[in-house]
Amino acid sequence: EDKVVQSPLSLVVHEGDTVTLNCSYEVTNFRSLLWYKQEKKAPTFLFMLTSSGIEKKSGRLSSILDKKELFSILNITATQTGDSAIYLCAVEDLTGNQFYFGTGTSLTVIP
Amino acid sequence: GAVVSQHPSRVICKSGTSVKIECRSLDFQATTMFWYRQFPKQSLMLMATSNEGSKATYEQGVEKDKFLINHASLTLSTLTVTSAHPEDSSFYICSASRTSGGLNEQYFGPGTRLTVT
Numbered sequence: 001e002d003k004v005v006q007s008p009l010s011l012v013v014h015e016g017d018t019v020t021l022n023c024s025y026e027v028t029n030f031r032s033l034l035w036y037k038q039e040k041k042a043p044t045f046l047f048m049l050t051s052s053g054i055e056k057k058s059g060r061l062s063s064i065l066d067k068k069e070l071f072s073i074l075n076i077t078a079t080q081t082g083d084s085a086i087y088l089c090a091v092e093d094l095t096g097n098q099f100y101f102g103t104g105t106s107l108t109v110i111p
Numbered sequence: 112g113a114v115v116s117q118h119p120s121r122v123i124c125k126s127g128t129s130v131k132i133e134c135r136s137l138d139f140q141a142t143t144m145f146w147y148r149q150f151p152k153q154s155l156m157l158m159a160t161s162n163e164g165s166k167a168t169y170e171q172g173v174e175k176d177k178f179l180i181n182h183a184s185l186t187l188s189t190l191t192v193t194s195a196h197p198e199d200s201s202f203y204i205c206s207a208s209r210t211s212g213g214l215n216e217q218y219f220g221p222g223t224r225l226t227v228t
Contacts, residue, residue: 010214034153038217041170042147042157090219097121099204101219103113 002027006089006102013109017079021105023089024071031096033072035063036088038104043088046074079109113139115207117220124195125228132190132223134205140185141207146178149202149222161188195227 004025013019025033032050036043047056049065049072056063060079065072076083086104093100114137124130134144146158159180161167167180179191188207192199206219 036155042155045153045155048153086217088219095121096202097224098221099202099219100221101206103216103218106214 002091002093002098002100004089004091004100004102006087006105008105009103010106011108013079013107015080015109015111017109018075018077019079019107021074021076021087021089021107022071023074023102025089025091025100026070027091027093027100029094030067031092031094033065034090034092035072035074036090038086038088039084046087076107079107081109081111083107084109113137113207113209113216113218115141115205115218115220117203117205117223119223120221121224121226123226123228126196127194129191129193130195130225132192132203132205132225134188134190134207134220136186136207136209136218139207139209141188141209142185143208144182144188145206145208145217146180146188146190147204147206149204155204158190192225195225197227200225200227 007022034048035046047063052067060077063074088104089102091100116135118133147155158173159167159169161180161182163182163185169175182188204222208217
């Protein structure tokens, strides 16, 4: 059964801390892994990863994929209160017709 | 964990016809269901929020007469794309939420790819 598991489920940190969010997957026909940030309405796209070992970076956020061990991590350095959100991981299969979402990690950054 | 399914996973229809997409929460009762549409570069747009037994709340710019949403039960919501046009071709994703232990949890379906020819 194809699935995506995120950990931890929730996390509370202080401003300035660095956090690592985990996403492991078991998807038979893997095409890409996507990270989203969900605050209010629709999830906001962060990264799409297709190849192992290539870090994607955007400001204080970075992500990397390990296709051998079937996981990805999302790092956030020097966290700010505005980083508080639910971070979703999703895996797209090769057909492009199926997305497998994790349940998300709820991050709370306190001042 | 909670499971949300969508049916069909892929549909091809002719321009001018209507297509119905189902979203089901398989093992829990969803207080609220959401419908999203995927745009290029992986972005997701919230189309509408539906609560069982009441009218859906549509986001600005989404035509409610074109995208009909029915939330008939706590486990089923449907999105009907009426008089489909090629520009409606997209990936539609639903999610269902429930409250557990005081926390609001949201579970996403696998999506439905609509192609209008």
